[in-house]
Amino acid sequence: MALLKPKAPEPRALEIAEARIDALTLPEGGWAEPARRDALARLRADGLPIRRDEYWKYTKPDTLTAPEAPEAATFDAGEPPVFDAFDRLKIVFVDGVFDAEASDDLALEGVEIERLADSRADIHWAKDVYGQLEARGQSPVKRPLATLNTAFASDGILVRVTGKPSKPLSLIYHHEATRSDAILHHVVKVEEGAEVTLLESGPAAARFNKCMEVEVADTGTFRHIRAQGRDHERRAVTHIFGRLGRESVFQSFTLTANGVLTRNEVVLELTGDNAIAHVAGACMGDGDFHHDDTVFITHDAVNCESRQVFKKVLRNGAVGVFQGKILVEPGAQKTDGYQISQSLLLDDDSTFQAKPELEIYADDVACSHGSTSGAIDEEALFYLRSRGIGEAEATNYLTLAFLAEAVQEIADEDLQAEIVERISAWLFRRQAR
């Protein structure tokens, strides 16, 4: 881990952190307060990311760390909200504020759901997770925007999955105010043998800092499908910290279309034998769009499988970033690690930066990674056009084809079809413009 050795923070990083802290209020009381205070102390010691940080080489953190959120207009895509047709338990936040009217009753068999802001007891199951997985995820690389989240999150949900709830939980994030700045923190604990699907959708706010900690116990299954909101000017930094027990399954897929700045970090630890972790993303950027997927998967048990599949379609100067790492600890034999990151550049103005990394300390493992940047396949384009399909429409089909490998990581066929439908609508609407 020589490359990522922690250094003393730069004075500028500490100044930025103090300025940000000054603009916020630490929620007091209840079981979460010690974790919040601990996070605040860590934040003060580490500072916030600055442009010189190696981990922020390809993405400017300035607007994510500034005391105030830059303005972001709302945007109506003129189509029904994603997942609209699905039977799901809706939990709605508007600019980061819980909307009880729009939300469903939080009672559902097989799962306990509570709001972080309402959870004031001194003793709580979430105490073992809140801020704990985030703190573990700070080594070997600091992720101070997650630390900030642990300290200052105003709300979020605490989900304990004890069975197999009959429908997905659906977090819906509306954005209404042009300068809203939302910080939400969710905790999910999937107990042994339990199984849950969590949906997330919407732009959430002008600026959104979201952290989710997911503990999956032995033989538990966690599935996550996210469609980040379409507002062109929104900014988001999100973190998922996951810890996986024996024979557990963790699958996460993210669709991103639009958004001036998005940084999605996923930090997973496979701590039980035979665990499976799949993380995938499909993103489409046109114009003022910067999208960064930063993934760190640690194999610390035997016979585990991890997959990272990230595909980005970029045009009109859009920028894609992928930083993905597989770390195989000593003794994590029979690890099967796969990582692919690819971009489809639809013009010469768009760029893709990829930093795939493998770090392996066990000798009996199979790990592979690949990263490519390319244009539309001319042969395939000709094939479609020779059938009478116009160039723009043919390009859309080939874009769908390019994204297919990532989208196919969604296990549920109906949800997969919903995401394909969204991508397709986005592409064809743009063609019509």
Added chain:
Amino acid sequence: MLEIKNLHVKLEEEDKAILKGVDLTVEAGKVHAIMGPNGSGKSTLSYVLSGRDGYEVTDGSATLEGEDVLGLEPEERAAAGLFLAFQYPVEIPGVGNMTFLRSAVNAQRKARGQEEMSSSDFLKEIRAKAKDLQIGQEMLKRPVNVGFSGGEKKRNEILQMAMLEPRLCILDETDSGLDVDAMKLVAEGVNALRSPDRGFLVITHYQRLLDHIVPDVVHIMSNGRIVKTGGPELAREVEANGYADFKETV
């Protein structure tokens, strides 16, 4: 129907002439076969006619029903009634075969100022045509050509041809990679489409396909030109003696 006059073509990237004055007329209702050794320019002719990038026409013309096709985009040529069955059909993951075919059919109709085909009419038609080619429901739903065997890919080409109802069909080495049974099935599909108002240009290296799709006219191509034209017996002559005899006539 298709009239090619003195067609000269070179590769865009390099100064290499591939077609050196091709003259060829395909009449409606007729099947013309083009045979020739590797590198004679057979496939280039099919690509140039269908509008693939990378070739430059330096002289000559090609018209379909009197309309110049060489100036058209590939999709415009398709709408004008030209169809190329590919030697190597392309795989397109994530796009269902049926979705693809329906947009192709409707794009062509739109280009011709016709009404789009309704979902139910399209389904009815594709099911019937797929059945004749022994293409099952499952294959229709799968992504275009993904995981298809060589034979399935070629049958899928013929299905597209059947759905698009072109006026001129060009088959580029359709027999390559097929075993005898698969070839028979493909040939039956092609024969079913033979009609008085449709022309065929069948490009092949071997005579065997022409046992099943019996041509009206056979052309031998060598070094970028048609060097000999005759009836089906010409194909058998090639089968017996190879192309060596024809090369010398160049």
